[in-house]
Amino acid sequence: MTLTFQKITEHFGAEVDGVDLTKPLGDGVLADILEAFDEYSVLVFHDQAFDDDTQMAFSRNFGPLETMRKTKPGGGGHISDISNIDPATKEMYPAGHWRLLYNKGNEMWHSDSSFKPVPSLTSMLSGRIVPPEGAGTEFASQRAAHAALTPSEQDRLDGLVAVHSFEYSRSLVDKELLSDAMRAEHPPIKHALVRANPKNGRKAFYSGSHASHIDGWPEAEGRALLRELVEWATQPQFTYLHQWSVNDFVIWDNRCMLHRGRPWDVTKYPRVMHRTTVAGAGPTVSEDGLALSAA
Numbered sequence: 001m002t003l004t005f006q007k008i009t010e011h012f013g014a015e016v017d018g019v020d021l022t023k024p025l026g027d028g029v030l031a032d033i034l035e036a037f038d039e040y041s042v043l044v045f046h047d048q049a050f051d052d053d054t055q056m057a058f059s060r061n062f063g064p065l066e067t068m069r070k071t072k073p074g075g076g077g078h079i080s081d082i083s084n085i086d087p088a089t090k091e092m093y094p095a096g097h098w099r100l101l102y103n104k105g106n107e108m109w110h111s112d113s114s115f116k117p118v119p120s121l122t123s124m125l126s127g128r129i130v131p132p133e134g135a136g137t138e139f140a141s142q143r144a145a146h147a148a149l150t151p152s153e154q155d156r157l158d159g160l161v162a163v164h165s166f167e168y169s170r171s172l173v174d175k176e177l178l179s180d181a182m183r184a185e186h187p188p189i190k191h192a193l194v195r196a197n198p199k200n201g202r203k204a205f206y207s208g209s210h211a212s213h214i215d216g217w218p219e220a221e222g223r224a225l226l227r228e229l230v231e232w233a234t235q236p237q238f239t240y241l242h243q244w245s246v247n248d249f250v251i252w253d254n255r256c257m258l259h260r261g262r263p264w265d266v267t268k269y270p271r272v273m274h275r276t277t278v279a280g281a282g283p284t285v286s287e288d289g290l291a292l293s294a295a
């Protein structure tokens, strides 16, 4: 088998063929995939028949896995079950169930774990059960969007620090969504608004639904800037919509990509996606709150 990469869009994304990621990888194959990850930001693989153990084993090639609270039994806290199936009943959640509302948070443009002081390097999503219509996952390149700004617009962003808050992003879904314990678990934290890829130096802004405001700015002004950045990055020329087939496996660079889940008829079709999340480098601000753009 030969490893091949085929570009998906002008600015980012590649479809990868010629590798079975569920098996140990041959010499050089992992290095090529890691290099492609830094280059393309989104890699799409087909026909990867992962179970949770093989998915975790492949994911660990990129670094330590994040541990999540809401996770699948047996996954050791490392498998996020992005699903509309109730593990207790094995049936789809009924309309109006809390979990379906909670899942709606994924439909806002975001970067996984940007509300954590050490943010995520990459998320890896395995399509286990896939509806026949809707339910795609859409990606937007904050790197391509940053490169398309004018130099003075870029200068304006350098050095800024954004406050990211899980409580803020969930309040956009429903003010009552989170319990007090969930709120307390993730206090607001700060991240550099512009991050450079440590290997190739390419800059991206780092925004998304968890980004609440700009540190030291009036809240409304910071929020308006963050909204503008998301609007800029999610223009068609910077986006790709992935429509899932069973056993598709998509990995993306949370440092420079936004993503969102697209809606589907959640009471008609089951959808089960298993996600592993690899921790990245951080914090992205110094102890005195200054942006560390290369983090």
Ligand code: OGA
Pocket: 082, 106, 112, 123, 125, 135, 136, 137, 138, 259, 260, 261, 262, 273, 275
């Ligand atoms: C995620 C996510 C979107 C989707 O798994 O992090 O945002 O399409 N998923 O399931």
Ligand code: MN
Pocket: 106, 110, 111, 112, 259
């Ligand atoms: Mn996500």
